Amino acid sequence: MISMIQRVSQARVLVGGEVIGEIGIGLLVLLCAERGDSEVQSDKLLAKILKLRIFADDGGKMNRSVQDVAGGLLIVSQFTLAADVSGGNRPSFTGAAAPDEGRRLYDYFVAQARALHPVVGTGQFAADMQVHLVNDGPVTIPLRIDPLSIQ
Numbered sequence: 001m002i003s004m005i006q007r008v009s010q011a012r013v014l015v016g017g018e019v020i021g022e023i024g025i026g027l028l029v030l031l032c033a034e035r036g037d038s039e040v041q042s043d044k045l046l047a048k049i050l051k052l053r054i055f056a057d058d059g060g061k062m063n064r065s066v067q068d069v070a071g072g073l074l075i076v077s078q079f080t081l082a083a084d085v086s087g088g089n090r091p092s093f094t095g096a097a098a099p100d101e102g103r104r105l106y107d108y109f110v111a112q113a114r115a116l117h118p119v120v121g122t123g124q125f126a127a128d129m130q131v132h133l134v135n136d137g138p139v140t141i142p143l144r145i146d147p148l149s150i151q
Helices: 039-051 101-116
Strands: 003-016 020-024 026-030 062-064 073-077 120-122 129-144
Touching: 003 039, 003 073, 003 120, 020 073, 026 101, 039 101, 039 129, 073 101, 101 120
Parallel strands: 026 073, 073 120
Antiparallel strands: 003 020, 003 026, 003 129, 020 120
């Protein structure tokens, strides 16, 4: 699974001009399931995201997790994270999971996040979304759990 994590002071997702998910302080999680991914990759990625120490402590050092600061998660599906541009200028998305599998793993990730964390908002899978955010820092971190690295 691939994700792009952005530390935000606020973020929201709109579909058709209506807000469908929003958070204050927390993490915007752009999420892409790749071919070969399973619940194992999802669980490992979520555990890493929840423990990632990228919020400031009292001394201003990045030493607190989203859990430590009682921040929210806004989880947005984004298959374009699997883009491959090595063959030219038009991206190929063949590395992304098939739509049905991508939806299943996205729904699984969201359900697990809601079971483990009190504030979780979402986008809408396969919808045309507008994502508004205030990136705090800015702090943006790519995370990937390779399906081949887990036995």
